[in-house]
Amino acid sequence: MNPFQPTPEEQRWMAVGSRVKAAAGGAWLTERVGPWKTVTTRMRCILFVLGAVAAALTTSICSLLHMPAYMLCAGMMLIALAEWLVMARHFFNAGVEEALELAGLVLMVIWTADLTGYLHETAYALLAAAALMLAGARFLNPLFTTLAVLALAFAIESAFSLTLAGAFCFAAGIVALTCGAVPLRRPAHEQMLNFLVIAMPLAGYAWGADGPAGNAAGVHGLPVCMLPVYGATALALGVQRRRHPPIVAFLVCVGCLAYELRNLTGLTLQVRLIAWGSAALALAAAIDRYLRTPRRGITSLKLAEDDESAGLLQLVGAASLTPPVAQGAGSGFKGGGGTGGGGGASGTY
Amino acid sequence: MLSLESEYRELYTAGVIDDAAAVRTIAAERGTIFSVSEELRVSIYGSVAAITAGIGIYLKANLHRIGSLSLIIVLAVAAAACYLPAIRTWLRHATRSTVRDYLLLLGALIFSADLGYAESQFHWLGSHWSLYLLLLCCAHAVTAYVLDSRLVLSVSLASLAAWFGIEGNVLELLQKGNPLPLYGMRALVCAGAIFAWREVHRRLGAVRQFQETFEHFAVNLGFCGAIALGLGSDTRLTGVAYLVALAVVTIRHGLRNARELFVIYGVAYTALGFLCLEGQVIKGSLSAAVAGLLTIIGAVMVTWHLHRRMKGSEP
Numbered sequence: 001m002n003p004f005q006p007t008p009e010e011q012r013w014m015a016v017g018s019r020v021k022a023a024a025g026g027a028w029l030t031e032r033v034g035p036w037k038t039v040t041t042r043m044r045c046i047l048f049v050l051g052a053v054a055a056a057l058t059t060s061i062c063s064l065l066h067m068p069a070y071m072l073c074a075g076m077m078l079i080a081l082a083e084w085l086v087m088a089r090h091f092f093n094a095g096v097e098e099a100l101e102l103a104g105l106v107l108m109v110i111w112t113a114d115l116t117g118y119l120h121e122t123a124y125a126l127l128a129a130a131a132l133m134l135a136g137a138r139f140l141n142p143l144f145t146t147l148a149v150l151a152l153a154f155a156i157e158s159a160f161s162l163t164l165a166g167a168f169c170f171a172a173g174i175v176a177l178t179c180g181a182v183p184l185r186r187p188a189h190e191q192m193l194n195f196l197v198i199a200m201p202l203a204g205y206a207w208g209a210d211g212p213a214g215n216a217a218g219v220h221g222l223p224v225c226m227l228p229v230y231g232a233t234a235l236a237l238g239v240q241r242r243r244h245p246p247i248v249a250f251l252v253c254v255g256c257l258a259y260e261l262r263n264l265t266g267l268t269l270q271v272r273l274i275a276w277g278s279a280a281l282a283l284a285a286a287i288d289r290y291l292r293t294p295r296r297g298i299t300s301l302k303l304a305e306d307d308e309s310a311g312l313l314q315l316v317g318a319a320s321l322t323p324p325v326a327q328g329a330g331s332g333f334k335g336g337g338g339t340g341g342g343g344g345a346s347g348t349y
Numbered sequence: 350m351l352s353l354e355s356e357y358r359e360l361y362t363a364g365v366i367d368d369a370a371a372v373r374t375i376a377a378e379r380g381t382i383f384s385v386s387e388e389l390r391v392s393i394y395g396s397v398a399a400i401t402a403g404i405g406i407y408l409k410a411n412l413h414r415i416g417s418l419s420l421i422i423v424l425a426v427a428a429a430a431c432y433l434p435a436i437r438t439w440l441r442h443a444t445r446s447t448v449r450d451y452l453l454l455l456g457a458l459i460f461s462a463d464l465g466y467a468e469s470q471f472h473w474l475g476s477h478w479s480l481y482l483l484l485l486c487c488a489h490a491v492t493a494y495v496l497d498s499r500l501v502l503s504v505s506l507a508s509l510a511a512w513f514g515i516e517g518n519v520l521e522l523l524q525k526g527n528p529l530p531l532y533g534m535r536a537l538v539c540a541g542a543i544f545a546w547r548e549v550h551r552r553l554g555a556v557r558q559f560q561e562t563f564e565h566f567a568v569n570l571g572f573c574g575a576i577a578l579g580l581g582s583d584t585r586l587t588g589v590a591y592l593v594a595l596a597v598v599t600i601r602h603g604l605r606n607a608r609e610l611f612v613i614y615g616v617a618y619t620a621l622g623f624l625c626l627e628g629q630v631i632k633g634s635l636s637a638a639v640a641g642l643l644t645i646i647g648a649v650m651v652t653w654h655l656h657r658r659m660k661g662s663e664p
Contacts (some may be wrong), residue, residue: 012353020360020370043613043652047649050645053641057641061638061642065635187353244387247388269403270407273403277400281393284389284393288393289446292446294382299383300385300447314390315562317394318501318504322511323401323461323465
């Protein structure tokens, strides 16, 4: 057993355990997972948020107590606590220890920057990237490694140009797409690549579209060149490898490209939304219909029941699309404060 | 590329998973069967959101240019066209596809916009204009029950919440001068109404998924209401009492039915409520920060304990 982090075998069994929900083989699986204690993704998210709030409050307490070098003190305390949770209590991907360690490292980066007096933002970004990469490698956390690459892109932007930072993001995404073909032992390594595959075209677009526009319609060269290439490659690889993240990356590229080319047609916003929305709906309906009979194993049918989170997301999505309340003009009610009679609804079209 | 096929084979050999589960998981690992239903669902949702937003902007921009009646008729026809595929599927007693599900949702949303627009133009309900929200809630509820659609049910519940004066704009709510306790009371009453509806639904033995939809809406509204009530100086104690009572009920429900989300609601909302309360009540930044830290440590410990308990009680 490695006290530092789970071995690849232990982590593989943890991944299997989370997928089969340890239904029948609880004890059998526990033996293979070793002493490591993990939680579901939902719990991990909530514990991460709680850990982050705890870290912020610890820092404010240290500050309010006027501790000398309070950021360093708070940072060291948080890192020590996170390491204790891992080494002594065997927490892994439980959220709280990840938040504490990340906050500790960030505080130490800020303290180092304060110590040196003035730190150029490139150096600042490089330090942050190093801290995030360290935390990502320590906890095998894909979010941290992705943030590290983004911090690196920020360093490139501040040292060189926006376009170069955008190109770097696209290049990082392509490297991640390529590495996806390599056989991997750890599930976390695949997740790290998946995060990069999806986030990098979005970041590349954000940086690329921030630069000077190439023409009057406000179209930028780098995104318009890279998004179709990246999207098409991702779609082809996703279908070939039967993996979801590259297909999601394709959808991201389509969205970004549609936004980038929004001014080319000269149509009004509402017409564009209705026309393109209808076109996308028709295309999705056609694909859904075509794939209802599996084609080379690919199908539009659901293979498993939705879990509760997915169901909840759908409901929230549907409720959030509900049109705003239309108040009858001249009806005598005060809008905005909900002071009307009846249900007290308020608002205007 | 990662493959967990060898682990699944071992699970099968050890008898932990049955034949069907083994075939399904190994096929998924090898990619011999691959579902793109989630990607399609996201695309369809994006399309529906774009169309709804487009219609909303169009209505706002052309209020005075287009004849009210013709616009209302066009929207009604569009809504009916969206309802049609779902009605046809229902008449054939077949299972509705994801596309038809979302088309039905689009129809319901267009119908909502249409009725709202009609009311704002013709004032059919006069000073009781907000009743159109209740009418919408009933119409969507009937559609949801007849066509068995959770998505339309959630639109119905959103209309009900709007009738009670609860809309999703939290930033607007937190603006100075907005009566938070009043909002809290409305949210609690609305949560109570949804819970009562859920009870009737349960006693009638209707669709199980609808029950979950009611529960999610009622719990979230209830907690928001209790926190808002707790932020008012006169209603603080009532708010705390509601918050604690709701937390106990929600966590017990989550533990009893192995529904982790409800345990999370119970802990997260209570921690948030107490943090807000401590920020208001405790004088002195240091004391408030220490109290906040203790609250968070408590929340982490309770979450961890409840998680272990749920894991231990898994079948």
